[in-house]
Amino acid sequence: MTETALQIPGTAAIIDLGALRDNIATLRRRVAPAAFMVVVKADAYGHGAVQVARAATAAGVRDIGALDIPNALALRRGGIGPTVRILTWLYMPRQDFTRAVDEGIELSASSVAELDRIASSRSSRTPAVQFSIDTGLHRDGATAAAWPRLMRRAAELQREGLIAVRGVWTHIAEASEEEDTAAMRRFDTAIQVASGLGVRFPLRHLAASSAAYRRADVRYDMVRVGGHCWGIPSFDGVTAAQMGLTPVMTLVTTVVGVVRRGAASYARLPIGYADGLPREARGIVSVAIRGRRHILSEEIQATSVLVPVPGDVRPGDRVHLFGTGAHAEQTVREWGDLLGTLGDEIVARLSPRLPRVYLDPR
Amino acid sequence: MSLQNGSPASSVPGSRHPGQSGVREALIDLGAIRRNIDAVRAQTGCTQVLADVSCDGYGHGALRVARAALEAGVSGFLVARPGEAASLRRAGVSVPIVAWQVQDAAALAEAARERVDVAVDSVQGLDAAARAGVRGVHLALDPTGGELARVEWEALCRAARRGVVPVHGVLARADRPDEASAAFLEEALGILRQEGLQPRFVHLHDVEARARMLAGEDTVRLAATLYGLSADPDGDTADDAWPEPVLTLTAPVVAVKDVGAGEGISYGYTYVTARPTRVLLVPLGYGDGIPRRSGNLARVGVRGVTLPVAGRVAMDALMLDASELLDRGIDPAVGEIATVIGRAGWPARRWARVLDTTSLDIVSRLGPRISRVEA
Numbered sequence: 001m002t003e004t005a006l007q008i009p010g011t012a013a014i015i016d017l018g019a020l021r022d023n024i025a026t027l028r029r030r031v032a033p034a035a036f037m038v039v040v041k042a043d044a045y046g047h048g049a050v051q052v053a054r055a056a057t058a059a060g061v062r063d064i065g066a067l068d069i070p071n072a073l074a075l076r077r078g079g080i081g082p083t084v085r086i087l088t089w090l091y092m093p094r095q096d097f098t099r100a101v102d103e104g105i106e107l108s109a110s111s112v113a114e115l116d117r118i119a120s121s122r123s124s125r126t127p128a129v130q131f132s133i134d135t136g137l138h139r140d141g142a143t144a145a146a147w148p149r150l151m152r153r154a155a156e157l158q159r160e161g162l163i164a165v166r167g168v169w170t171h172i173a174e175a176s177e178e179e180d181t182a183a184m185r186r187f188d189t190a191i192q193v194a195s196g197l198g199v200r201f202p203l204r205h206l207a208a209s210s211a212a213y214r215r216a217d218v219r220y221d222m223v224r225v226g227g228h229c230w231g232i233p234s235f236d237g238v239t240a241a242q243m244g245l246t247p248v249m250t251l252v253t254t255v256v257g258v259v260r261r262g263a264a265s266y267a268r269l270p271i272g273y274a275d276g277l278p279r280e281a282r283g284i285v286s287v288a289i290r291g292r293r294h295i296l297s298e299e300i301q302a303t304s305v306l307v308p309v310p311g312d313v314r315p316g317d318r319v320h321l322f323g324t325g326a327h328a329e330q331t332v333r334e335w336g337d338l339l340g341t342l343g344d345e346i347v348a349r350l351s352p353r354l355p356r357v358y359l360d361p362r
Numbered sequence: 363m364s365l366q367n368g369s370p371a372s373s374v375p376g377s378r379h380p381g382q383s384g385v386r387e388a389l390i391d392l393g394a395i396r397r398n399i400d401a402v403r404a405q406t407g408c409t410q411v412l413a414d415v416s417c418d419g420y421g422h423g424a425l426r427v428a429r430a431a432l433e434a435g436v437s438g439f440l441v442a443r444p445g446e447a448a449s450l451r452r453a454g455v456s457v458p459i460v461a462w463q464v465q466d467a468a469a470l471a472e473a474a475r476e477r478v479d480v481a482v483d484s485v486q487g488l489d490a491a492a493r494a495g496v497r498g499v500h501l502a503l504d505p506t507g508g509e510l511a512r513v514e515w516e517a518l519c520r521a522a523r524r525g526v527v528p529v530h531g532v533l534a535r536a537d538r539p540d541e542a543s544a545a546f547l548e549e550a551l552g553i554l555r556q557e558g559l560q561p562r563f564v565h566l567h568d569v570e571a572r573a574r575m576l577a578g579e580d581t582v583r584l585a586a587t588l589y590g591l592s593a594d595p596d597g598d599t600a601d602d603a604w605p606e607p608v609l610t611l612t613a614p615v616v617a618v619k620d621v622g623a624g625e626g627i628s629y630g631y632t633y634v635t636a637r638p639t640r641v642l643l644v645p646l647g648y649g650d651g652i653p654r655r656s657g658n659l660a661r662v663g664v665r666g667v668t669l670p671v672a673g674r675v676a677m678d679a680l681m682l683d684a685s686e687l688l689d690r691g692i693d694p695a696v697g698e699i700a701t702v703i704g705r706a707g708w709p710a711r712r713w714a715r716v717l718d719t720t721s722l723d724i725v726s727r728l729g730p731r732i733s734r735v736e737a
Contacts, residue, residue, distance in 0.1 A: 143620075
């Protein structure tokens, strides 16, 4: 079903699940034989975690990155069943793991304290645990100094049948190719240290969208991909089209009125910063109406913005803010470049109240 | 107490301290909402206050803000779109509500069903509202509009005089009030009254604008002021205590890590440690509404000290360099409460100044992973 066939009133984020499936297929081919995890944190960067996970798993993806337990449980409730592995790695200090273990969610541990809390859940199931090592990003993961103690504890709990060890992973900083290579060496060393202490990992993963696309040597057993699935390039010098990807989200609205100030006409658009249109976009990004681009030159209010337009623009005209470019609109990656940020930030910060419309759910 | 079901309500209103939930938390001080409303009535002498709860109360939760506002005696509410009014009506709010951004026939029909007034700025808009059976309108006026706006206003008032839809208010929008717009507004109200229209609510937003432009009218409309915030960058430069901010944003420190000197922190290593320090991981990032550009700019409060946000803000977390706590002999650990917005950290207006935006912008865009709880 095409966008034009849909009656979309007002403002909406249109999410093309056909394009999502095509992007995932392209990316999976590229990284094969490594497995492919679709990362759906922050509501799949604003695209809808459950909808994206359903489309991905229907297309054969068997690994989902959920970030935290509330998101993971919502995915199980949304029909992502036990044949799909769901990984979490961010917990609040008083997190109870019982329900997560009951639902077969895979839990990442960065410290002995975390591991012990996971192992002492009141579930009758054995927790499936992955281990996170800090290879330089200094965010999640055990430091190299803390790693041997964590591995000794893991070996002990595994021997006692209190955990099932499923994998080892890390995040890299992508400050430079050399530093990422150094991170890989630290990762390999950590795996060797663990092996010496009796802990072996069925699954090893290091790379996220950018490194996974650009380098074959980082892919290990699996890669974790978010932004590239929805067609937002994560590194400089390349467009989605050049990568063989299509932007999945198109942000649209409708002209609700035309205001005259002196000799000039302004279209009033019912979208503003409380919907997720950044105030700092003023004077920088364009919107497309009737196949022409118009810069958002006026102040962006909480729920509306005026845009100067020529005399032929009418109430009811469709407005494309960002998308594939098919209607002369910019891509969200272009908006990110123009605003000095990532397309990821723009889509992830769209208001949850802004309606999502799904094309091609199959 | 299960974290997944949210946190328990405190037994004594106003006694809840920020961060007790142990999760990402926006603590909404309903007493501050009531105090802001009382202060506005005292300052302006207006007896009628309209409270703007658009956009789910600009991130605070429209229903709880409405409840507090009603307790403080507001006369009515503004919402942006009729759909927002539906949930207020279902919660039992029976006072007048006006939806000021009405789009199409479906929205007008919803307004009619929910007994919500709509704002109209043209004769066509008035006629469409009448056809939809809307119960009342507020005539919308932009006093900066110039001669063309004056002509349209006269036509609108004449059309309204026919009485097809009752006129319940005049909604004036003037973000930059000045002498010319004050004169225009006075003239426009004169035209309105010549047509025999006497709406109950003649309202201009915000206290300062109103004071300058609407002498003698009994209604004030509160948006940012209600929440102790500003929709105008100039409003964020003041350091005085009023209006009182309503929202406090906290999260627990979820990991601590001791790192050496010369270590890069976060993506791209845009922050490098000068000396050995402790890095605190706070589970709030741009996916929660902390602007990505806050990295290496903003500060977050831990144990009475504001610590720098070290390196890039990621989608789900930010990191703090705790050197300044270690220097004071304080040993931060997992579970510490990090205050991102609030008295124990930076106020929203300071974030706004540093990020070159407004405090209302910052708070309106806080994301859904943050639990809203009430004090």
